[in-house]
Amino acid sequence: MEQTLKNPEQNTELIIAGAGPAGISAALYAVRAGITPLILYKDGGALEKAKEIENYYGFPAPISGKQLYENGLVQIQALSVPALQEELLSIEYNGEYLVRTAFHNFHAKAVILATGTKRNTLSLKELKKYEENNISYCAICDGFFYRQKEVAVLGNGPYALHEAKVLEPLAKKVTILTNGKNPEFSVSELGSISIEKRKIVSAKGDTSLSNLELEDRTLFPLDGLFVALGTADSTDIARKLGLFMEDNHILIEPDTSTALPGLFAAGDCTGGLLQISKAVYEGALAGTKAVEYLQQQKREKEM
Template sequence: MSNVIIIGSGPAGISAALYTTRAGIDTIVIGKDYGALQKASEIENYYGFPNPISGKQLIEGGMEQAKRLGAKILSDEVVGLSYDEKLLVLTKDGEYSGDSVVIATGTSRSTPRIKGLKEYEGHGVSYCAVCDAFFYRGKDVAVLGNGEYALHEALELLSTSSSVTILTNGKELTTNVPSNINVNTDVIEAFSGSEILKKVIFQNGNSMNISGLFVAVGVAGSTDLAKKIGASTENNRILVDSNMATNIPGLYAAGDCTGGLLQISKAVYEGAKAGSEIVKYIRSINKKSA
């Protein structure tokens, strides 16, 4: 049966799910938490509510509506996106393949404010292990982060790099790291080098030579996931056409991750547009394979 995987259980993701489930497409929505909207205690500018409603209430109502229509809602952390005959969504606890995928995870997080991090982007600092591991074959690399996403990137680098070290920047690890991956918990002072990154300097005065740094702080953001599969991005947003489609067939994006007006109404519209276009897309590929 044709299916769609929706990453993000906020207004954009759930809105897309309402359209795909009603069209008879098997739909899985994967979300780690309620996102930034859960912090909104009162929403007064969304159509249809005479009295204020909290972000948490709005999300829970949307999720119940999607489940009633037949969508499967999973609580899990997405750590990767790839392609193997079908689009493949990798999570902390498993993997899911789909004919189509929607990225609806809101805006990407900001990068840590560490001296040298921005300066060496593209010159030793990367945000995608699967994209750039090739350039660091046989070299010593590091991953900045302390959770499942950082571990996923480190595991991706193991097969090509000479050594892989997770830099937690003073934070406690929130995942179990295998013995073949090094861990350094020191607070970072700066990243340094000449034209390319060569070293990480810690606040305690110690330093470590590295040829590459992969940033994987917190959870995988929208543009992080898009880049892993070659989707076009610009600054902090995923580039889509008027149908919410990316440059990768079957991959769509909706909501805050596409930029523009960061409002619930915009997210709901884009989710609805993505969902309806996915219905057309899947029907067209089914017709070709019939």
């Protein structure tokens, strides 16, 4: 379903991160309001993995999450909404938004975060003990505190490599811990960054995390651990942008706006009822309000 842009590095008015119920609904309502957005997405997330959905309006028989997800992609394709299947790495704000994916950079005046919320974590009960002590989920936010220290990034994909690259000029040593998996990036991209493939079996330390025990019982010493499992979701991006968070969810206004101008959030990343119906509603509202914001900015510029 992916569409190709003539100029992938182009400026665009509105970018929607995510192609689930919230993201697709946002796109549909943005188009109806007069602006065609660019959709960036990795996959269907939790929806695509749902075996059967039988509590959604208009479907008398159960439908698989995968089929509903694909229906959404067909719907935006019919409206000629450009959609690129590229992993989102980061969003930066400096009056306008710079959106980085694994392959391109995009500039936008408004952004809707709708990539859901991450459900994959490392199953080590000991890690909870150190959540506020040497464990971070944001290299841009906390890298400064680990200058000239030895740190590790947990993950094996482009997102983990991106976080490691942020830390590389700050830390004394950076290692990507793949936890038994092969890295999903080229070794030539590493620079001075090291790779450790052995599985992690335990976390150790007194009041702060100081060692990870590997599968062969050797200890891996570290001053800080940055978690970058899977792909960057909306809450990862929100942390880096300094948005208000509560219980790992983005705090939004009733109109889905956030603390940053032109940045909206919808779907599971905002918490509450984690259901398709709620995501569709918030997506529709976010798409409408994002267009209103852009139109207001245009009027003010013309005055």
